[in-house]
Amino acid sequence: MKIVAQVKLLPTPEQASALERTLHAVNDTANWVSGVAFERGVPREYELRKHTYAELKARGLGSQTAQHVIKKVRNAYTTLRANAQAGNLGKPGSKRRTKAESKPVAFRPGAARPYDDRCLSWQMDAQTVSVWTTEGRLKGVRFACSPDALRMLRGHRRGESDLVQRDGTFYLIATCEVPESPVNDSPASFLGVDLGVVTIATTSDGVRYAGRGLNRHRKRQLALRRKLQKKGTKSAKRLLKKRARKEARFAADQNHRISKSVVTTAERTGRGIALEDLSGIRSRVRLRKDQRSSLHSWSFHQLGQCIAYKARRVGVPLVRIDPAHTSRQCSECGHTDRKNRPLQAEFACRACGFTMHADHNASRNIARKGETAWAAGRQSCVPAIST
Template sequence: MKLVTRVKLLPEADQAAALRRTLRIINDAACWVSVVAFERGVPREYELRRHTYAELKARGLGAQAAQHVIKKARDAYTTLKANIRAGHLGKPGSKRRIKAESKPITFRPEAAQPYDDRCLSWQLDARTVSIWTTAGRLKGVRFACSPEALAMLREHRKGESDLIELGGEFYLIATCEVPEKPLNQNPAAFIGVDLGIANIATTSTGYRAAGRGLNRHRKRQLDLRRKLQAKGTKSAKRLLKKRSRKEARHSANVNHIVAKTIVTTAERTGCGIALEDLTGIRDRVRHRKDQRTQLHSWSFRQLASFVEYKARRAGVPLVYVDPAYTSQLCCQCGHIERKNRVDQATFACRSCGTVMHADDNASHNIARKGETVWTAGRESRVPAPA
């Protein structure tokens, strides 16, 4: 499986200027290629290369850099087309979709640029890289990373690495090919995971990751942003820039910890994992205005993706189940009724009288659905008897 490792570059002043200038020139060229592709109806990459390669070389780009710029522009349109087909940009005729389809794709001046082994070489023992720029090859550019990341690079790095500028600092995002453990084809049971806002995740094994701390952190960040934006001074804007992406980094760290706990438990007990398929929930659910920020800050998809790749790496089976009625269904007697869910935290069955935490009840229902989905999937792969 493919994973990425991010390392921070520590260039000298002249090296940083060369890297910054290179990204600006490359992304300006990518915008021009995007305009050509848009005007010509987004042709195939080979045809687009015929119309743009000579001009890119004239702009000072190397052969490999020019190829990557063309591919980056073409891939951006492929992604746009996939998002439109999946309905992520709204229905035909919607403002968002019309806006996306009516003009060429643009690239930020500091957007990522892929480098292959012809343009970038790693000296892992010295912790330096040699990288191509429009000013020539830069050698001995230092980088910093954790010992775990260095080991990952040494053992598994393979393929392209992306150069990106974030907040005035440069990073290399390297692709690593990590072997997966053999999938456990006979899990002892399934661990149901109920995702939520009040509790980030609740499992049928009794683990509960409370969301109170994360929600408080998000509220503090929101209040601080509002104060700084209202102030509007230069120092306030500098602080806003300094604190940018802090909430996203904190949320990602919490999700990594929760995902690792869930997968480690499943691996140790020989179980599989059942997650709710919450695709499109933001379009289906309606909330009051004061609740919308909390709903749209909910990073359930990120947590699910973390659990998914960690499970693949550990060989743990993972299935997605339909979340319908999991909060109204009694895990003891199977009675479904909306009134069973007394409030956010309490479940009280109107039929058998079972009382328990609502998230615990839902996680048991998800675990049971996971076993059903896994069994049906295994049976469907068995060839029919002759």
């Protein structure tokens, strides 16, 4: 399985200037190639290379860098077409889709620049890299990362690495091919995980990961953004830029902590994990205006991805189930009624009188559905015995 490891570069002022000029130069030429591709109807990569390669070489790019620029532009148009076909840019003729398709794809000055092993080499013991720039090769550029990331880079780094600049800081994002553990084909049972906004995750063991701290943090960040945007001064804009992505980093850290705890529990007890399939939930539900920010900042997909890849690394089976009626069904008698949930956090069965925290009850239903789905999947995979 592929996992990315991010390291922070610690260049000298001279090295930082060279890296910044390189990124700006490469992305400037990428914008030119994008314009050529747009004018010619976005040809295939080989044909696009015939129209642009000589000019890229004349602009001072090496052969390998020129190839990467052309491939980067072609991939950007492939992504644009895929998003349009999937409906992510709206319906045909909509304002957003028309705007995206009516002009060439543009690249930011600090956008990622891919490096292969010809243009970038790693010295793990010294924790330095040697990297190509438009001003020559920079040697001995120091980097910093966690001990776990360094071990993963030593043993599993494969393929390209991306150089990216964020808020004046340079990062290298390296791809690592980490071997997967064999999946446990006979889990003892399943650990159900109910995802929510008020409570980020609740397991069928009764463990609740409260979202109170994260939601308070988001409200503070939203209020501060509104205040600074309303003020509109240079110092306010500078502070907005400084605090950019802070909320996203905080939420990502919470998701990694929760997913690690869930997967560790399942691995220790020999169980699988059952998750809700919440795809498309934002387009299905209708909420009041004051509730929309909470729904659209809900990072359930990221948490699900964290649980999925951590489970794959340790061989814990994972299934995704249909979440229909899991919050309305009684986990004791199976009675389903919307009146079973009088309050957001309270479940009280109208048939048998069973009471429990609503999210805990839902996670128990998810665990049971996970066992059923896993059993059905195992049976459907077994070939018929010939007689």
